[in-house]
Amino acid sequence: MRKLISFASTAIFVGATPVWALTEAEGLAQVKAFTLEHNADLVAQAQGLRDATAAYSAIIAAHGGDYSAAWTAEGPALSDAVSTIRSRWLATSNQYETIEGIVAGIPSLVKYDLILDAGNPGTEAEDVAEFDLTLPDGSVLKRPGSLFHTITEPLFWGSDPAHAMLIVDLDGDGQTGAGEMLFDANLALGASEALVFWAGALESDMTAWEPNRNDAFTAVVTMTPTVGDYFGEWKDSQFLGGSEAAFVAQSRLVDVHGIMSGCQRMYVSAIAPVVASDDPALDAAITTAFQDLLALVSETRAREEAGEIFSVEEADALGGEAQDIAERIVAQVLQAAARHGVEIES
Amino acid sequence: MSLKSQLRYHAKPLALAGVAALAGLGWWAALAPQPPVVGVALSDIAFYRLPFGPDAQGNDRPFWPSLLQSETGLLSDPARLPSSADCAACHPREFTEWAGSLHAIADRDLVYEATVEANEDIVRHPEQGRFCEGCHAPAEMLTGRVNSLVSVPPADALTEGVSCIACHTATHADPLAGNGAVTLAYGRAEAERDGPQGAALLADPRAHLAAFGAPDTTALMAGAEICGACHTEIYDTSMSRAETPQAVQSTFVEWRDSWYGQNGVTCQQCHMAADPAAQVIRLRTGDLTPPERYSHRFIGANHVLTDTGLGEALTVLRGGILPGMDAATTRDTRVEQARQTTAFLRTAAGLDLRAAQRTDAGLRIDIAVQNLGAGHNLPTGVNDQKHMWLEVVVTDAAGAILFRSGGASERLGAEDPAAVAWIEHFLDAQGERIINHLTFATAEVVWIRRPIPARGEDVVRYDVPLAAGVVGPLHIEARLLYQIALPDLIYMNLRRDLSVPAVTLAELSATLPEVVQ
Incomplete structure (x- = not known):
């Protein structure tokens, strides 16, 4: 599993190199093409995840829904199924994280970010993921929260005890450590199918999206300053000794890097041609600041991957530093936006 | 040669010399480096929103519903505002004391931050949060950063809540109006940056004194009025659902009408005493002698954000370590802050x-x-x-x-x-x-x-x-x-x-x- 996480992390870090564009139109087209490419991968990975959960559910169903009987009869198969599901989940999630910084910043697409990745359950007052989840047994979960981090991640990694059906020794080491359990097959399959559906819906709307300057600026100025919140989630996660159910599959820093890379890509491809046209120094300052921000996240993640355990205080300081850079970027981008008459949808 | 003749003889060259001197002075004035313009016009803050409209006279209300004012009407350039850490070079004791205070973290404290966000989330215009930030983050307000789209870059000075310059540039306060009714001359702090700094400042402190020791400010800081401007809070329709004014915080009036107010015992004499508990005990006996030394700890009643027993969580709750402070000094000043707070409460x-x-x-x-x-x-x-x-x-x-x-x-x-x-x-x-x-x-x-x-x-x-x-x-x-x-x-x-x-x-x-x- 550790190897898998490491591989997935590396994939998202390498895949984030932004592309310089000669003109604004070219850059906007590049951003859209990039997003659609990864959206297609997201759909494909989600289908793979759905297939894996279907296989897992089939084993459970073959034993009449008796998890204990299924484990007794087909323990190794279930263990492999759980492992496959987790690896598929990571691959699916990372595809989305690669484009989240773009999707979540575009006003017409932001609802998908809430449904797939960032939304709250209906019990919260704001940022609710506006969808209901229908499960294979016909039950409906009203406004259950985001598919990745509220539902499937806590489900697959056992940090949601309500849906852990049976504690088992998944890795066969004679012990039952954290996350070693069989989870609710009904919820797993329903949520995976929903991931396929909503990833496809995003692809449709992304295809219809007409890239434009206002959306590009809005995406950068709304998403970049969220970096501090993500560091806060990292600080509260189990990676730093916290108790949050979400962000247990991989470090939140991997997501942070994906999201900020999306912001950087949007800037470098679609906005830099506009800014550089009349203020090359400002463009250079923003470009450098983005590099600094990504470097800070990358270096912190590299230290974590090397085994360094960060204190809460250190996490706060790093988050503060990242937020400071992000706010400088946004201030400069907004100054450019004002100069070019851009309307920001806040 | 008579005196009259001498004058006539020298009149022409004297006049020419005078004209030349005047021309030279004019030339020097024209070529001498000009002090940079201090202050930023509101119109120069990109995307700054004024969702609550002008006042009755048609003037902009950039800080509404806070009653905070800029003395010049201009905003400030964050890059020119001194951080309190800058003051520490010559005033280390005052800085270290202040760093343990609640004033220092007025805009960093996570509970406060979360509460402002919770309030902003329930209204149409998040700029309504200016009501809170006027007192908690005057530097953020006066640089135009309290806005839904923040086009002003951050700076250390803006993270320091009620910092050195917040009090040391105040020129007017209205403690009965409250809600942040204080006027700050941050332009003086900006202008001071062009005067001598570091060791040169010691040789020529005039610009520094003009900025931070002006007579109007010095007089204001000696009284309770400056405290009352923020320690008076009245809710009305501009920031709440109250149809009639609701006195939420009336500490200034409570003090004014008390034995303490009647006897000239100011807020500073207790909350800024070097040993606040001892000072209160003296006052309890009727001894009106003011403290021998004042401190910048502003000892109050917040026993949680001074509770060193919280360990690392205290640093998190207090919004991290302040600019210019290190972990050891931070720990030491908090220990003293906690000790004094506990002793003070018990009096x-x-x-x-x-x-x-x-x-x-x-x-x-x-x-x-x-x-x-x-x-x-x-x-x-x-x-x-x-x-x-x-x-x-x-x-x-x-x-x-x-x-x-x-x-x-x-x-x-x-x-x-x-x-x-x-x-x-x-x-x-x-x-x-x-x-x-x-x-x-x-x-x-x-x-x-x-x-x-x-x-x-x-x-x-x-x-x-x-x-x-x-x-x-x-x-x-x-x-x-x-x-x-x-x-x-x-x-x-x-x-x-x-x-x-x-x-x-x-x-x-x-x-x-x-x-x-």
Whole structure:
């Protein structure tokens, strides 16, 4: 599993190199093409995840829904199924994280970010993921929260005890450590199918999206300053000794890097041609600041991957530093936006 | 040659020399480096929003609904505002003391931050948060950063809450209007950057003194008015749902009308005394001698954000380590801040058993809760959160509990309906209680029990039912407990289940052998 996480992390870090564009139109087209490419991968990975959960559910169903009987009869198969599901989940999630910084910043697409990745359950007052989840047994979960981090991640990694059906020794080491359990097959399959559906819906709307300057600026100025919140989630996660159910599959820093890379890509491809046209120094300052921000996240993640355990205080300081850079970027981008008459949808 | 002839002889060259001198001066004035223009026009802040419209005279209200004002009407360039860490080079003691204070973290404290966000989330224009930030983050306000789209870059000076320049450039305050009604001349701080700095400043401190020691500022800082501008809070329709003005925080008026106000004992004489507890004890005896030394700790009643027992969590709650501070110095100054805060709180109140007598139904007890040392009401401030309550336990000769009021834990103290608590409730437009300080939803503020004025007392009566055969002597234990915030505030706004300890302000222990025969 550790190897898998490491591989997935590396994939998202390498895949984030932004592309310089000669003109604004070219850059906007590049951003859209990039997003659609990864959206297609997201759909494909989600289908793979759905297939894996279907296989897992089939084993459970073959034993009449008796998890204990299924484990007794087909323990190794279930263990492999759980492992496959987790690896598929990571691959699916990372595809989305690669484009989240773009999707979540575009006003017409932001609802998908809430449904797939960032939304709250209906019990919260704001940022609710506006969808209901229908499960294979016909039950409906009203406004259950985001598919990745509220539902499937806590489900697959056992940090949601309500849906852990049976504690088992998944890795066969004679012990039952954290996350070693069989989870609710009904919820797993329903949520995976929903991931396929909503990833496809995003692809449709992304295809219809007409890239434009206002959306590009809005995406950068709304998403970049969220970096501090993500560091806060990292600080509260189990990676730093916290108790949050979400962000247990991989470090939140991997997501942070994906999201900020999306912001950087949007800037470098679609906005830099506009800014550089009349203020090359400002463009250079923003470009450098983005590099600094990504470097800070990358270096912190590299230290974590090397085994360094960060204190809460250190996490706060790093988050503060990242937020400071992000706010400088946004201030400069907004100054450019004002100069070019851009309307920001806040 | 006569004098007249000499004058005539030299008149021409003298006149030419004069003209040349004037021309030279003009030339020098034209070519000499000009001091940079200080201040930023509101129109130069990209995307700055004014959602609440102009005032009655048609003027912009960039800080509304806060009553904060910029002396020049201009905003400031964050890059030119000195951080308090800059002041530390020559004023290290003042800086280190201030770094432990609540003023230093007025805009960093996570509970405050989360509460502002919770308030902003329930209104159409997040700029309504300027009401809070006027007092908590004057530098952010005066640079135009309190805006839904922040086009002004951050700077250290902007993270420091009530920093050095917040008080040391103040030129006017209106403590009766409150709501941040203070005028700050940040332009002076910006201009001072062009004067001598570092060692050169010591040789020529005129620009520094002009910026931070101007007569208007010096006079203002000596009185209670500057404190009152922020320690007076009145809700109205501009920032809340209150149809009629609701006095939420009236510390200045409480002080003004008190023995302390009448005798010229200012806020600074207690809260900025080098040893605040000792100063209060002196005042309790009627000794009006001001403190020998003043400190920048601004010792108050926040026993949580000074609680070093929280360990690393305290740093997190206080928003990290301040610019210019290191971990060791931060720890040391917090330890001292905690010690002084605890000592200070213990000087405020007293309990006195006034009566204990047998009645037909049992036992009647009168306990006087005394405000012995606070120069304002007890409790004061925003009392939907800051509250105190009385815990009373009566036991029999065997130690069995016959009666308890106020609960065994601090949480019960806030929620036990039968407890005697000095607390106010924020009510929404439907009359429902708001427990997490949603100012913007508050329609009415009601006291459950009025606070105790300075040098006043509140006698609380308990009728304790006693069963037949109770064996004396009976014993009474009473504690006056204080809590800076309800745990619900932290849980609801910060999403953390953080224990909020209570502080014992005063204790009473008495045995009543004569009450039960």
